[in-house]
Amino acid sequence: MADLVQYEQRADGVVTLTLDDPKTRNALTGSTMVDELLAAFARIERDPTVRVLVIAAAGKVFSSGGNVNDMQRQIGPDVGGTALRQEYRHGIQRLPLALHALEVPTIAAVNGPAIGAGCDLACMCDVRIAAEEASFAESFVKLGIVPGDGGAWFLPRLIGMARAAEMSFTGDPIDARTAAEWGLVSRVVPAAELLPAAHALAGRIAVNSPDAVRLTKRLLRESQHSRLDTLLELSAAYQSLAHKTPAHAEAVQDFVARRAARKV
Structure with missing residues (x-):
């Protein structure tokens, strides 16, 4: 089975993790994606030569968030409420704890839609840079669920409670320009310039102590x-x-x- 997260380290100590699961549009659940990200974070923590982390994505979507096919399993009679709670605690909820605790600065290079948990993954990073085609949706209510991965903690800290409430209560997406106006992303660049811009910023950080x-x-x-x-x-x-x-x-x-x- 191919890795869903590609790990690449440059000579200046900048690591790029690329989400690469085209069949699910880089969904975070229902696969080994979370475990692979956690393994990469642990590798970074053990490596003193790493100075900055960039999280990017292959394809046209940053992350589709939760895997809807896996949600079909979760609503079935064979999975009880207590078991679901433990699935979250020992599953995707490990991701915000590990990424938030990571010592090196983190940059999300958002190339396209960041939906639900995908939006929250971007919010877990220290800095976000968006391509012009990017969009952000805290869309859990559209599926009749709540942000189970810490989005209700991260999003208000980035854009304020009122705007976080608007995104969370409607589930509607905002485009890259609106995300920049609201302070969700630091800058918006053409798609071809996204990774170069993220790596240039990472390089400016990496030269410091x-x-x-x-x-x-x-x-x-x-x-x-x-x-x-x-x-x-x-x-x-x-x-x-x-x-x-x-x-x-x-x-x-x-x-x-x-x-x-x-x-x-």
Whole structure:
């Protein structure tokens, strides 16, 4: 069986994971997709040479979300409510926990429709770049279900409660331009420029101190639920670590040398 997630690492430490399941339009459930993504995340966490992760997709759809064929099984009499709860807890709900906890910055390169759980997968990343053909739909209500993968946590933090409610209650898609206006994506580019733009941004991140970038990401995460005084204490602790890294020492020495050269 072919892998549903393709793993590629560049010399600059940028890893690209490509969703590649054309028969389901990159559905996240009803296959090994989640397990393969989790294995890739674990591999990234173990590899100190990785500096940035880009999540992309093959084909014209970023992800169709949940596999409707698998939903037919779930509504059958052989699957009870308790068993379904455990399926979510030990299935797709592992994905937001692992991706949100990943130390390296993450970029979603959204090439086309990101539907339901596919929309939420993009929202789990730190940054989103969209092709002009991209669209986003928090479409669970269209199938009579709720966001079971953490979308109700991620989406309001990105676009605000009112707009998240509009998307979630109607299930209607928004296009790439609207997503940019609402702050869901950082930029919109022509399809041919999507991966180059994502890799260019990843490269701009990758040139910085990996320790400082990872600690900064952790501070941003903690700031979402911490008091200011608590975050300041954590910032002081992280800063004490950052000051002792070789990258910081090298950056300070380079700055001093350049300033001295300008005075000559």
